[in-house]
Amino acid sequence: MTHYDGWFMLAAILAAFAANEVWRVVGVALSARLHEDSAVFSWVKMVATALVAGLVAKLVLNPTGGLALAPLWLRLGSVAFGVAAYALGRRSLALGVAAAAATLMVGTAVIAPGAPP
Known part of the structure; x- marks a missing residue:
């Protein structure tokens, strides 16, 4: 890695950090106005729950890597x-x-005791 590459990496990390922090500050500023029982908050919770459920379903029904070794x-x-x-x-x-x-x-260890972890 050259000296120039190091500065580029540092600039990229700082830019990514700054972009993230802007949205965190906006979120904190706007969160004071949200009420836990509001329609917007309920919608956000439902969308987040649906995303997690979809991810779990994808991992269970169509796994990759080591998870694919476990039977359905x-x-x-x-x-x-x-x-x-x-x-x-x-x-x-x-x-x-x-x-x-x-x-x-435990189920994977019982089914295939000789398989690598």
């Missing part, structure tokens, strides 16, 4: 176990995600 029934079972743990654990997202991940890891 194990991936679906892990999701079901995670949802059950979430519901039984007083709607604890951390508990649901941890239960689903643990189920998937």
